[in-house]
Amino acid sequence: MDWDFLIDIFQQLLGGVPLTLQLSLLALVAGFILAVVIASAASSRYRLFRWIASAHIEIFRGTPLLVQVFLIYYGLGQIPGLRQSVLWPFLREPYWCAILALALNTSAYTAEIIRGAIQAVPASEIEAGRACGMSGLLLRRRVTWPIASIEQGQQGRCNSAVP
Template sequence: MDREGPRRTVSRHPLLLQIFLIYYGLGQIAPLRHSALWPFLREPYWCAILALALNTSAYTAEIIRGAVQAVPAHEIEAGRACGMSGFLLRRRIIWPIALRQGLAVYGSEAILMIKATSLASIITLTELTGIAHKLISSTYRVFEIFIVTGAIYLALTFLMSTAFALFERQLHAHHAHRRA
């Protein structure tokens, strides 16, 4: 521990635990097995979607909360001084500033979710990593298959980060244009 205190790191182990609990744990609840939800919850695809959605929604809620709290108080006070309140204040002051503040962090979260989809292969869902493991077991070409799999993930993350960067640039250009 240094002078700055303990460092916090984001871990994706809660997602793995959520996937296990949703896929293997919910089936242990008898009333749930006899409900209308069971046809969805017995399928690994829907369990993975549910786990990924729950996990990313928690992180996204924190990103939004932080972005809204990062709006300078003097900007809100200026809006109120101009007679804005309620929805108009949020639409013209809080939400645009919060969007610019939180977009880069949300882009990182979206990229983390792309990479986290590889955990879905744990519950027999055939996704990119699962396909790679099947190909390796049939061809024994570990390096080539993992290099191609890594390249696909790299391309997806590059496309996603480029899209977020373009959107962020457009927001900042629009904001600079409006201020001039």
């Protein structure tokens, strides 16, 4: 085994760790923000918003991430109007295309998690909040979101008390 070669390759790989962490962090933050918007649209009372959210979720969960990266990096450059727009200085850079692809992919998966957690909130809890005079953002902030975060955290646990 050629240890010098392996050490050299390992050092080269370690040089990419900061960039990988930076891409991951930015994509996760942007993806979470977008996921909250998409999950809100998915549970909206307006059919158009629900349709747009479900289309986003189905497209980005139904295609491989590598295909999404290729389509964003190579495909968007084929649109002449986009090359003339303000977005082109960002979209021609692989760094920003990678963040966009990772954020869109992350947002689709995270939006489904958020939507499922919000739908798991018992209707009686929401009804009780409305009976107390809460509506809109106050109801979401004090009832729906705290219960949804607890429900989402308990989904991975086994409810069985058998030792």
